[in-house]
Amino acid sequence: MRWLGALAVLVLLALPAVLGSYATTILILVFFYGFLGQAWNIVGGYAGQLSVGHAAFVGIGGYTAAMLSLEWGITPWIGMFVGGALAAVLGAVIGYLGFRFGLRGFYFVLLTVAFAEICRIAVSNVDAVGGALGLYITFTGDPRQFQFQDGRVYYYIALALMLAATGVVALLERRRFGIYLAAIREDESAAEALGVDTFKYKMLAMVVSSFLTGLGGTFYAFYLFSLQPNAMFGIPLSVEIILRPIVGGAGTLLGPILGSFMLTPLGELSRLYFGQGGHHGLHLVAYGVLLIAVVLFLPQGAYPYLRRFFVGSRP
Amino acid sequence: MTAALLDVTGLSKRFGGLQAISDLALRVGEGEIVALIGPNGAGKTTAFGLISGFLTPDAGAIHFRGRSITGLPPHRVCALGLARTFQIMRPFPRLSVLRNVMIGALGRHADPRAAAARAGAVLEELGLAAKAAEPAGSLTLSERKRLELAKALATEPVLLLLDEVMSGLTDRETERLVGEVRAINARGVAILLIEHVMRAVMSLAQRVVVLDYGERIAEGRPEEVANDPRVIEAYLGDERL
Known part of the structure; x- marks a missing residue:
């Protein structure tokens, strides 16, 4: 498995040399949504806390980096981490309310959706951050402004984000933290009875997940040069974020x-x-058909089946 | 009586109009085996919930190893050395049997390799080693009962609360589990058990506490309690009726 992974990374590193710009663009989106899905996977997949408001973290991250850049000339390379930190703060607030008051299942889903919608409506109504029209970033091609003449740089940044998040998850998975998250997902009360501080670990999962998702906001904003409240905070983006891990296999590394x-x-x-x-x-119909097929035939996502097919063992 | 490891006084819990536990006093000494028995609905499992921190008492105090654990969350109670099993078994179904037990062991051994080694030893002791790689959801009833015990044991408790681990087992399986519980106790682990299987109670318990309608109606050595008219009445009803 290990050499297979290394080989896959090498192929992905070499691909831009032979691919056209349209194929490169599709792969950038593959990596970017793979990254967001991996970030969500920590709290949604491993810990089993179904957040359907992760767009809020993308939005906070992107708007923070954009505002810092537009208003104070602070480079998005720093703004990215400020945005991630603010997203983590929001994640902690949502997590605290949800976990302290024991909101599970649908109620946690509603809480996360509500927060994302509040953010969307708030940003839409504050003219200082562009209001409903949003913000536009002038293209300068300056790498210090997270802008590049050569589109392939975005490819490598998106790939790096996805691999970094996967590295974080691989590390968590092997440690006590990751094992505890799986226990919380399977049976929270049983985990608590065995000495697992379920509140603490769910909070940690939420904070790490929202921080990473917040970093993605900067990429989103500076790759598209525009930020619209509906696109960056809306439910459709939240759904896009969770679809990939669910189809591929929530709570699995790949x-x-x-x-x-x-x-x-x-x-x-x-x-x-x-x-x-x-x-x-x-195209939404094609999407829907695939989703129904996955839910019907691969209820744990595609990865566990693929793995069993190749390795013959259980995850 | 030996020094009290667990000391419960004046414990009360009400669910709406139902007084589930009223003014319960209960002591478990170091290394002792105490059985908590009583008819269905007597409040036994509620008492376990209160002691292990899953429920908050309306009144009363719970002391464990000399400190108050009243109102502590379950994971803190577990960390202090008090582990419980659930009457309705709660395995982590999609995780392997080894992983299930590791989750208990990780509290004392933060390194997953050390926790896996500890979990392996517990599985060996309870005769589940051959099933270590199986998902917990695939175990038989008797195996799941022992897994429930293994998980609790892996937390390295000084007091184990066992909630009906014998129910639904065959005679041979019960006998085997009684032997295993006795071996755990021989290592110095005190045990408080809820049990309906009287053969197990009679052979294991040094002391029996009988609950009825949330109140303690009798306490004593197993053979004393079995002949106590109040106990017989609680189980069979008043013959004069």
Whole structure:
């Protein structure tokens, strides 16, 4: 498995040399959504706390970096981490309210959705941060402003983000922290009875997850040069974030990446294909069909089955 | 009586209109085996919930190893050396049997390798070593009962609360589990058990406490309690009725 992973990374590093710009763009999105999915995987997959408000962290991260850059000329390379930190603070607030008051299942879902919506509506109504129209970033091509003439740099940044998040999860998975998160997901009361401080570990998972997701906000903003409240805080983005790990295998190391390789090209290509044929929106149907198939036939996501097929052992 | 390891006084808990536990006093000495018996609905499991921190008492005090644990969350109670099993078994179904037991061991051994070694030793002791790699959800009833015990044991408790670990087992399985519980006790682990299987109670317990409608109605050596008219009445009803 290890050499297979190394080989895959080498191939991904070499690919931009041979790929056209459209294929490169699709892979950038594969990596970026793979990264967001991996960040969500910590709290949603491993700890089993279903957050459907992760777009809020993307939005906070992106808006923070953009405002720092536009208002004070602070480089997004620093703004990225300030944004991540603020996202982590929001994550801690949501986590505290949810976990301290024992909101589980649907109620936790509603709490996270509500917070993301509050953020979206608040940002839409504050003109200082662009209001409903959002913010635009002027393209300068200056690497210090997180902007690059060569599109392949975004490819490598997105790849680095995805690999870094996967490294973090690989590290967590092997340690007590990761094992405790799996216990909390399987049976919280049983974990508590065995000495697991479930509140503390759920909080930690939420903070790490929201910090990483916040970092992704900067990439999102400076890759697209624009920030719109509906796009960055909206429920559709939150859903995009959780779909990939669920399809690929929530609570597994490679599930979010696998899910992103399955869903992102499908989404983009079908959008293009149906869009050209004048059937706008039909790509969502293709998406939906795949989702239903996964839920029906691979209820634990694709990764555990793929692994059993190749390795023959259980995760 | 030996020095009290667990000392419960004046414990009360009400659920709406139901007084589940009223003014309960209960002591477990170092290394002692005490059985808590009583008809269904007598409040035995509620007492376990209160002692292990899953429920908060309305009144009363719980002291363990000389310090108050009243109102402490379950994970803190466990860290102090008081572990419980659940009547309705709670395995982590999709995790392997070894992982299940490791989760208990990780509290004392933060390094997963050390915790795995400790968990392996517990599985060996309880005859589950052959199942270590299986997902917990695939075990038989008797194996799941022993897994429940193994998880609690892996936390290295000085007091084990066992909630009906014998129920539903065959005679041979019960006999085997009684032997295992006795071996655990021989290492100095005190045990408080809720049990309906009287053969197990009679052969294990040094002292029996009988609950009925949340109140302690009798206490004593197993054979004394078994012949106590109040106990017989609680189980069989008043013959005059």
